[in-house]
Amino acid sequence: MNRTLLLILCDFLLLTLLALTDWQKAVPADAAPKPPAVAATPGAGAATADDDIVSVMKLSLEDERVQRDQLSQQLQTTQSTLSEREKALSQTSSVLADTQSKVDTLSRQYTAAAADASLTKEQLDKLQRDLEQRRAEAERQAKELAALEKSQAEARAKIEDLNVTVRVAEQEKQMLRVAADTLKTQVEAERQERLKVQETTTQLAQGVGQLADSSTALTKEIRENRPINVNVLFNEFLANRVQTSFIGTRPGLIGERTLTKDTRTIFVTDGRATVALLHINDTPFSSLSEPGWDWNTLKAEFRKGSYAGTVDRLSFLAIDPRVAVLPVSPMQQAALGVKAYPIALEPFKFTDALLISNGGTGYGEVPFKLDPANPSYVRMDNRLVRRLFGDFAPSRGDLVLSKTGELLGIMVNSEYCALVNNFLPSQVIRTGDDLATRPTSGQFNDLSQRLRRLPLRIQQ
Numbered sequence: 297m298n299r300t301l302l303l304i305l306c307d308f309l310l311l312t313l314l315a316l317t318d319w320q321k322a323v324p325a326d327a328a329p330k331p332p333a334v335a336a337t338p339g340a341g342a343a344t345a346d347d348d349i350v351s352v353m354k355l356s357l358e359d360e361r362v363q364r365d366q367l368s369q370q371l372q373t374t375q376s377t378l379s380e381r382e383k384a385l386s387q388t389s390s391v392l393a394d395t396q397s398k399v400d401t402l403s404r405q406y407t408a409a410a411a412d413a414s415l416t417k418e419q420l421d422k423l424q425r426d427l428e429q430r431r432a433e434a435e436r437q438a439k440e441l442a443a444l445e446k447s448q449a450e451a452r453a454k455i456e457d458l459n460v461t462v463r464v465a466e467q468e469k470q471m472l473r474v475a476a477d478t479l480k481t482q483v484e485a486e487r488q489e490r491l492k493v494q495e496t497t498t499q500l501a502q503g504v505g506q507l508a509d510s511s512t513a514l515t516k517e518i519r520e521n522r523p524i525n526v527n528v529l530f531n532e533f534l535a536n537r538v539q540t541s542f543i544g545t546r547p548g549l550i551g552e553r554t555l556t557k558d559t560r561t562i563f564v565t566d567g568r569a570t571v572a573l574l575h576i577n578d579t580p581f582s583s584l585s586e587p588g589w590d591w592n593t594l595k596a597e598f599r600k601g602s603y604a605g606t607v608d609r610l611s612f613l614a615i616d617p618r619v620a621v622l623p624v625s626p627m628q629q630a631a632l633g634v635k636a637y638p639i640a641l642e643p644f645k646f647t648d649a650l651l652i653s654n655g656g657t658g659y660g661e662v663p664f665k666l667d668p669a670n671p672s673y674v675r676m677d678n679r680l681v682r683r684l685f686g687d688f689a690p691s692r693g694d695l696v697l698s699k700t701g702e703l704l705g706i707m708v709n710s711e712y713c714a715l716v717n718n719f720l721p722s723q724v725i726r727t728g729d730d731l732a733t734r735p736t737s738g739q740f741n742d743l744s745q746r747l748r749r750l751p752l753r754i755q756q
Contacts, residue, residue, distance in 0.1 A: 523699035526650050530659045536634040539599040544580040546591045555580035560655030564703045565636035571621035575693035584747050588740030591731045600632045611721035616714040617743040640702040650697040673712045712754050
């Protein structure tokens with residue numbers, strides 16, 4: 297506790313005790329004892345009752361006066377003491393008021409200091425964060441400064457290199473200027489020579505152009521006249537053959553009869569249309585020696601791998617009623633991934649041809665001869681069958697390729713090959729399930745008549 301405050305409290309308690317004391321009842325300690333009563337001496341005179349009362353009254357008055365003097369003295373002493381105490385109390389009150397004012401001031405200062413301390417802590421945290429940000433920014437700027445200094449050093453080096461290059465270029469420029477001046481005279485002289493050479497070159501170019509045209513034509517002729525190895529041709533045939541499947545129904549002796557046929561063949565093109573080439577024996581119709589039937593249904597499709605494509609019609613060619621073709625769309629050919637063999641424009645260029653039997657079961661070179669009486673056919677020399685690969689003989693439906701890889705034709709019997717040079721049809725049969733509404737017997741009868749008009753050796 298504050299020392300000044302303690303003194304003030306002590307004074308306050310002392311004044312309180314003095315104020316609460318009953319001074320009239322208090323007996324002073326230094327009061328004089330009463331004088332002893334004087335005994336009456338016998339014979340000293342006679343005292344009356346009034347004298348005794350007067351004496352007693354005198355004594356009482358004397359005592360009263362003495363007490364009054366003592367009380368008056370004590371009252372003066374007490375008043376002086378009280379005045380001093382009041383002065384001290386007044387001083388103490390003023391000191392207490394000052395002290396309370398100081399306490400209030402200190403309290404406000406403490407509150408303000410506490411608030412300032414809290415504010416100072418937040419400011420300190422903020423300053424700490426700002427300091428860390430500025431430190432990070434300073435580090436980043438230091439790195440950027442280092443990078444800039446490095447870039448500046450590299451730029452100085454590049455500038456130095458460029459200065460050297462510029463100086464070298466200036467020297468080279470001067471040298472080139474001198475050389476250019478020297479060459480000007482040479483160019484003028486060479487220009488005259490060039491004009492002369494140009495005239496000569498023009499004459500040579502004309503000769504070279506003529507020679508190139510002749511060389512191109514010669515190269516093309518050599519390529520067209522150069523035979524291809526039969527093994528290569530046969531291997532190419534195996535890669536490009538396509539499976540053709542037929543299924544048809546017609547009336548039979550008892551109920552309806554269903555016929556199917558599967559064969560392997562190739563695609564042929566004349567530059568405009570593409571077809572699959574077949575012999576009538578490779579279709580459900582078998583041959584034209586039987587009477588014509590009115591078929592109920594006929595379906596045909598191409599197959600290779602996982603692809604299958606349907607065909608909308610079957611045509612018999614005018615060159616021979618036994619030669620049949622199926623049209624091939626560009627989309628189907630692309631999906632099957634095979635090439636189409638071009639027809640031979642010069643079928644008699646070579647005396648031998650490649651014969652492929654039964655869709656690829658055998659192959660070999662076979663000589664053939666022209667038949668002047670039947671220019672649409674060639675006669676195959678089947679006596680040389682031992683020269684073929686495998687032990688087989690030419691038969692109907694065998695395909696014949698020229699030595700340059702073009703289609704020559706198809707065997708219509710074991711001796712004659714029909715030359716396929718166009719796809720002009722004589723009869724067309726639409727495929728589908730409604731053939732009963734479109735009688736086909738008349739078409740087959742027409743084909744049979746065409747066959748009977750051919751020479752007998754070609755009919756067989």
